[in-house]
Every structure is written in structure tokens, then in C-alpha cells.
Amino acid sequence: MPPTGPVAPPAVIELRQYTLRPGRRDELIELFDREFIEPQEAVGAAVLGQFRDLDDPDRFVWLRGFPDMATRHRALTDFYGGPVWAEHGPQANDTMRDSDDVLLLRPEPHPEPHPEPHSGLPSEPVGSGFTASPSARPPVGAPAPDRFVAATVWSFPPAYDGVALIRDGLLPVLRDTGPAPFALLATEPARNTFPRLPVRTGENVAALFTSYADEAAHRRHLAQVRAHPAARAEILPGIERVQAAAPQRLRLAPTGRSLS
Structure with a gap:
């Protein structure tokens, strides 16, 4: 039985981006939301969010979490070796052109913006x-x-602490100008112990997720960040100077059963 109450926040998170065959995204989403959520959660995985990529009609993005790498191995072994995937996996795979764009990430704790006054x-x-x-x-x-x-x-050069630039520089500006991001993730360096599902290796990334009531609110927030004196003069140019490639920006619409 899948859990029914709150589950501990995951310590390992997969960001999975699938390129699908033209016109088949809604087919995969309907199948995924109907058949694949509860069976994964029953074996120890947490389905954290499923999204349509608004910039690519043939792109499906989702996130899956685990309490640790050992649980990840057991959960993936049980799910992909189990009856649900045996029955519905071929249909899911048939919708996909590529499912190997996967980042293995971990939460990056960051301080609360307003500690208790005078607490010391x-x-x-x-x-x-x-x-x-x-x-x-x-x-x-x-x-x-x-x-x-x-x-x-x-994306940052190997061994460069790029996530610190986001956590200590950009994150406070985002909080000051709009909704605080709900997730900051960094590369999980552990070896992929389930090679049946490849992940991108040699990566050093920071990923930031923020939720809005609508896209207009997001655009207003972006404009406020870019106009912020510290962001304009120091923080954004500083990130651009050290990044290894242009950042990937995802505009995502949650599916009907997404928790994020």
C-alpha cells in the first residue's frame, strides 16, 4: 500500500526530462497519472511533480524523490521489475524518443530569511x-x-561552488522581490547504482524551483529581480562570469495530479 500521510522530505531527487514522439504527451500524462504514481510510492519512491514543458509540446518533465540512495536502488528495482511496469511500461516507452536527460540532485538547505529576533x-x-x-x-x-x-x-565548472552564488546571492533577492523559491537543489555526487536508468554524469549544477499563481506573476517577479540594484550590478553578472553554459530555463505547467 502506498503511504497516505506526509512522507519525509527526500534527500535524493531525480529531475527527469523526456523528449516524446510528436503529439503523444497527453497520452503519456494520462497513463502516468493513472497507473504510475501509487505503485512507485508503494515501493519507496515519491512522485514530487509532473509537468508539461510550455516551450516544447513534446517534452514531459517530472521529479522523483527518495530518502537515500539505497532506497532508490530498492525502489527502482521493485518498480521496474514489477507487474505495473510489465503491463504498462511498453506503452509508456512507445511514447518516448529519449528518456536519458536525467539529473541526480540533492536538496541544498538554505537559511530562513527571518530568524527569531534577539534569539542569538x-x-x-x-x-x-x-x-x-x-x-x-x-x-x-x-x-x-x-x-x-x-x-x-x-551549470558550473567541476568542483566550483556555484550553488553558493545562488544560495547566498540570488536567493535573498528573489525572496525580497516576490515568492520565495520552494526548492534549491544541487548535484548529488553519488554513483548511479541503477544503471538501467542512465543519469547525466560529470555535472555540477544548481536548480531552483519557484511556484506562481500564473505566468504573469512570474514575469513581474523576473522584472523586479533584474531591476534590483544588487542583482543588476553584482549578483547576475557574477553568476554569468563563472557559469559553464547558459542556464536552462523551464516554464512548467503541472498536470492534474502533480503535488508541486
């Missing part, structure tokens, strides 16, 4: 922001919500 204590770290609460998940067939999720993935 440092603020407490915040986790990934991705939480799995199966009881809050909409039922099969639920309409897609109006929410808009923005994600940015920065």
Missing part, C-alpha cells in the same frame, strides 16, 4: 521544499491546476 541563534536551514503528501494528491482525472512553475538549472 543562527537561522535554521530549510530543506528542499519538495514534500510528498499522498493524501493531498488530486484524484485520477482531476483537471490541471492554474499554477505556473519556473525552474532554472545553472
Whole structure:
């Protein structure tokens, strides 16, 4: 049985981006939301979010979490070796052209912006922001919500602490000018112990996720960030100077059963 109450925040998160055969994204989403969520959660995986990529009609993006790498190995072994994938996996695979664009990530704790006044204590770290609460998940067939999720993935040179630039520089500006991002993730360096599902290796990334009521709110937030004196003069140019490639910016629309 899948869990029904809140699940501990995941310590390992996969960001999975699938390129699908033309016109088949809705087919995969309907199959995924109907057949693949509860069986994965029953074996120890947490389905954290499923999205349509608004810039590519043949792109499906989703996130899956685990409490640790050992649980990841067991959960993937059980799910992909189990009866649900045996029955429905061929149909899912038939919708896909490529499913290997996968980043293995970990939550990057960051301090609360407002510690208790006069406490004399440092603020407490915040986790990934991705939480799995199966009881809050909409039922099969639920309409897609109006929410808009923005994600940015920065790539940095090997061993460079690029996530610190995001955590200590950009994150406070984002909080000051709009909704605080709900997740900051960094590369999980552990070896992929389930080679049947490849992940991108040799990566050093930081990924930031923020949720908005709609895309217009996102555009307003972006404009405020770019106009912020510190961001304009120091923070954004500093990130651009050290990044290894242009960042990937994802405009995402949650599916009907997405928790994020």
C-alpha cells in the first residue's frame, strides 16, 4: 500500500526530462497519472511533480524523490521489475524518443530569511521544499491546476561552488522581490547504482524551483529581480562570469495530479 500521510522530505531527487514522439504527451500524462504514481510510492519512491514543458509540446518533465540512495536502488528495482511496469511500461516507452536527460540532485538547505529576533541563534536551514503528501494528491482525472512553475538549472565548472552564488546571492533577492523559491537543489555526487536508468554524469549544477499563481506573476517577479540594484550590478553578472553554459530555463505547467 502506498503511504497516505506526509512522507519525509527526500534527500535524493531525480529531475527527469523526456523528449516524446510528436503529439503523444497527453497520452503519456494520462497513463502516468493513472497507473504510475501509487505503485512507485508503494515501493519507496515519491512522485514530487509532473509537468508539461510550455516551450516544447513534446517534452514531459517530472521529479522523483527518495530518502537515500539505497532506497532508490530498492525502489527502482521493485518498480521496474514489477507487474505495473510489465503491463504498462511498453506503452509508456512507445511514447518516448529519449528518456536519458536525467539529473541526480540533492536538496541544498538554505537559511530562513527571518530568524527569531534577539534569539542569538543562527537561522535554521530549510530543506528542499519538495514534500510528498499522498493524501493531498488530486484524484485520477482531476483537471490541471492554474499554477505556473519556473525552474532554472545553472551549470558550473567541476568542483566550483556555484550553488553558493545562488544560495547566498540570488536567493535573498528573489525572496525580497516576490515568492520565495520552494526548492534549491544541487548535484548529488553519488554513483548511479541503477544503471538501467542512465543519469547525466560529470555535472555540477544548481536548480531552483519557484511556484506562481500564473505566468504573469512570474514575469513581474523576473522584472523586479533584474531591476534590483544588487542583482543588476553584482549578483547576475557574477553568476554569468563563472557559469559553464547558459542556464536552462523551464516554464512548467503541472498536470492534474502533480503535488508541486
